[in-house]
Amino acid sequence: MFATAIIVFRETLEAALFVGIMAAATRGLVGRSRWLTAGVLAGGAGALALAAGAEHISALANGVGQDLVNAGILVVALVMLIWHCVWVSNQGAQAAADARALGSTFKQGQRAPWALMIVVALSVLREGAETVLFVAGFATGSGPTGTLAGAFVGVLCGSAIGAIIYLGLSRVPLQRMFAVTNTLILLLAASIASQLARALSQAGLISLWGQPLWDTSPLLRVDSPVGTLAHALVGYEAQPTGLQLAFYALALLVIVIGSRWVRVAQARRRTASTARVLAGA
Numbered sequence: 001m002f003a004t005a006i007i008v009f010r011e012t013l014e015a016a017l018f019v020g021i022m023a024a025a026t027r028g029l030v031g032r033s034r035w036l037t038a039g040v041l042a043g044g045a046g047a048l049a050l051a052a053g054a055e056h057i058s059a060l061a062n063g064v065g066q067d068l069v070n071a072g073i074l075v076v077a078l079v080m081l082i083w084h085c086v087w088v089s090n091q092g093a094q095a096a097a098d099a100r101a102l103g104s105t106f107k108q109g110q111r112a113p114w115a116l117m118i119v120v121a122l123s124v125l126r127e128g129a130e131t132v133l134f135v136a137g138f139a140t141g142s143g144p145t146g147t148l149a150g151a152f153v154g155v156l157c158g159s160a161i162g163a164i165i166y167l168g169l170s171r172v173p174l175q176r177m178f179a180v181t182n183t184l185i186l187l188l189a190a191s192i193a194s195q196l197a198r199a200l201s202q203a204g205l206i207s208l209w210g211q212p213l214w215d216t217s218p219l220l221r222v223d224s225p226v227g228t229l230a231h232a233l234v235g236y237e238a239q240p241t242g243l244q245l246a247f248y249a250l251a252l253l254v255i256v257i258g259s260r261w262v263r264v265a266q267a268r269r270r271t272a273s274t275a276r277v278l279a280g281a
Helices: 002-025 032-052 054-059 065-094 099-107 113-142 144-170 174-202 225-234 242-280
Strands: none
Touching (some): 002 113, 002 174, 065 113, 065 174, 174 225
């Protein structure tokens, strides 16, 4: 039961943190709760569907079908998060003084609200599928009663900590909200890039830099409470491979450079617009 609770807690915490950060980042958006709820429900349904067909999926592509599915999910989630960090975060900074302005940007089409649903659904789908598969496998070997009880405790504790973090973010003034949440989303994107590297390596699609560079398990185990939180927030790995570090750093680099480019482009457009107005006057 305890082992089940720990592992389910870890998977639930990652999804809960992601949903909590997204909820805090879109505070004030009209209809936010509906999109978030739809994303969670869609992700949960997808996780159950993947778990139900896991045996068939794993048999595809010479036994690496599940790894390919995981990699595909991670690719889509990573692209969505990079898009958020590069484009949406820069747009959001202009609306930080007024939560209604943030909601209006979605209404006017500057930000598609369905993107919020998709990225949440993918996060829940990825973590939920792993959780369902683990619980089903563990129940087969150790009995369903203790396993299900441990899973329930893990889901409850992971969701509770995610809610606490969301409440903490919700207390941050709107002027600082975007800086805080964008930093967290930036780290989440880099973490997903690292997980993508591992999935591609496990599927045999990339064989470079596959050896662990160091081992910090004696200092901080990934399956410990602190290690679990660090893994969920910043993608901590006790034994990261060179490929994972490369993907992690590349994701950070792409987002930072892309964000600066968008800010410069927006500044130039504002300057040009002001110049046209002055010339017309």
